[in-house]
Amino acid sequence: MPEIVASYEQSEVRSGELLEPLIRECQQRPAICVSVCWPCSAVSLAGAVEAAAAGLISPVFVGSAGEIHAIADTLNVSLDDYPIIDAASEEEAAAKCVELCRRGVTAALLKGSLHTDSLMRAVVQKEAGLRTSRRISHVFIAEAPLYRHALFITDAVINICPTLDDKAEILQNAIDLAHTLGIQLPKVALLSAVETVSSKIASTLDAAALCKMADRGQITGAILDGPLAFDTAVSAEAAKVKKLKSPVAGDADILLVPDLESGNMLAKELEYLGGARLAGVVLGTTVPIILTSRADSVESRVLSCAIASAIVHAQNDASNEEGHRRPHCIEL
Numbered sequence: 001m002p003e004i005v006a007s008y009e010q011s012e013v014r015s016g017e018l019l020e021p022l023i024r025e026c027q028q029r030p031a032i033c034v035s036v037c038w039p040c041s042a043v044s045l046a047g048a049v050e051a052a053a054a055g056l057i058s059p060v061f062v063g064s065a066g067e068i069h070a071i072a073d074t075l076n077v078s079l080d081d082y083p084i085i086d087a088a089s090e091e092e093a094a095a096k097c098v099e100l101c102r103r104g105v106t107a108a109l110l111k112g113s114l115h116t117d118s119l120m121r122a123v124v125q126k127e128a129g130l131r132t133s134r135r136i137s138h139v140f141i142a143e144a145p146l147y148r149h150a151l152f153i154t155d156a157v158i159n160i161c162p163t164l165d166d167k168a169e170i171l172q173n174a175i176d177l178a179h180t181l182g183i184q185l186p187k188v189a190l191l192s193a194v195e196t197v198s199s200k201i202a203s204t205l206d207a208a209a210l211c212k213m214a215d216r217g218q219i220t221g222a223i224l225d226g227p228l229a230f231d232t233a234v235s236a237e238a239a240k241v242k243k244l245k246s247p248v249a250g251d252a253d254i255l256l257v258p259d260l261e262s263g264n265m266l267a268k269e270l271e272y273l274g275g276a277r278l279a280g281v282v283l284g285t286t287v288p289i290i291l292t293s294r295a296d297s298v299e300s301r302v303l304s305c306a307i308a309s310a311i312v313h314a315q316n317d318a319s320n321e322e323g324h325r326r327p328h329c330i331e332l
Contacts (some may be wrong), residue, residue, distance in 0.1 A: 018150040019143055019279060019303045022181065023054065026309040031058045034290070034305070035097040035106040038063040038090050041113035041294070045071050047301025048110060052082070056305045060085065060106055062093045090114035094122035101130055101287045108308040110290040110301070116157065123285060134284040135159075135169035138291060139177055140267045141307065144276040147234055151270075152178060152186070152254040156263030157291060158282065164206050167256060168219055171210065173283040174254050175222045180314045181307070189233035189252035190226025191262070195244055203227060203258035210256070222254065223247050230255075230266070279303035281311070288312065 034057040039045040045068065051057045061068055061079065065086040072079050087093035094114065100106045109130075111119050123130050138157035143150050154174040159166055171188065178186040190207035197204045207226030214224045225248035231238040236250025257263030270276035278300050282289035288308040292300050 017143060018181065019141065019277065019306060022310055023056065023303070023306045026306050026313070027055045029309070029313050031055055032107045032309050032312045033058045033060065033105065034108045034110050034308070035059075035100040036061050036063075036110045037097040037112050037119055038087070038093040038114040039110075039112035040064055040067045040071065042071055042075060043296070043298055044112040044294070044301070046075055046077075047292075047298045047305075048112075049075070049077050049079075050298055051110075051302045051305035054302060054305075056302070056309050057108075057110070058082075059110070060100065062097050062100070063087050063112065090118045091122070094119045095128075098122045098125075098128065098130055102128070106287070107312045108288045108290060108305075110305065110308075111292065113294055115294075116291065119289075119291070120158070123282075123289065130285040130287060130289075132284060132286055134173065135166060136282060136284040137170040137173045138280060138282050139174050140263075141279045141281075141303075142267060142270050142276040144270050144274050146274070149253065151234075151252070153263055153267050154254065154256060156257060156260055156267050157280065158260070160260045162259065164209055167206055167210060168213055169284075171222075171224075171254070171256050172219055174256070175219070177281070177283060177307075177311070178253060179221060180311055183253055186222045186253035187248040187251055188222045188224045188226075188254040188256060189228045189248050190224060190256050191230060191233060192227035192258060193229060195227055195229060195232060195242065197227065201227075206258070225249065226256075228252075277303065279307050281307045 036048045036059045039048055039061055040063050048059045052059050060083050062085045065084050087096055097109050101109055136158055137155040140153040140156055141150050152174050155170045190210055192203040192207055197208045204227040211224050213219050225246045232244055232249045233252040239249035271278045280292050282291045288311045290304045290308045292304055
């Protein structure tokens, strides 16, 4: 049994842990069929194979068939049970993966070792992509050793400098994901550098406006507060010292960051210096897109597959209630 898969089955669940219980829950459901785009590195191929061994996904590998087989040989893993679709370039692989999702052959898309831009160009095409009426955004889920529950960080990958309206849609995507993962009323911290509203800091104005939008029902399903600095968002002691009264301070579930740069740095600082485990997924598309950094670990990729699995199963459950059954996997 692969080492990572064994760790999911044997480890004890720590207080506030979300991801490993999620894996166990998803293992009780059928594996979802996933197109794996350009798995042409050891870590990207191993991540997909581990997720398959854990019973989370049934992969369809799309990329350079020769490279994929060569990497599999170096990893000493067999790909005999999985289809491989040859593609000559990252761009061709991305287009083929998107088409598999559009046809309903695969229920999710897993980024391999290609550049995010190469994948997302195929995803966002108006006619041949995976767009919906919702804004496309990314959510990191971080489990940090010193925080008592998972943190949802958005958007640190897709939207570079979101407007107020963009932030409202990005936030609703994250709230809906939290609901899917069992957090019924998430607490949202709208991050900035300070807790007071100032015309000199645009993120404080956006935070104040988002709170009022929630009051008016334009954002639903969560408790919002902001602007909040990072320390007061996650530390009740910091909020106490600053004499800040807030229903969110010290207990945030979701962190809405001001822009991509601040969010990306925050997530990676938590991972590399804070020892956090990260998983990531793109929302607002017709299927979930499992999008991690090319440098991310095998574990991060497996954890991200579990999130996509939960999303697909929730969508299937909703479709079944409406009388429209969606298959988990279709033969090529």
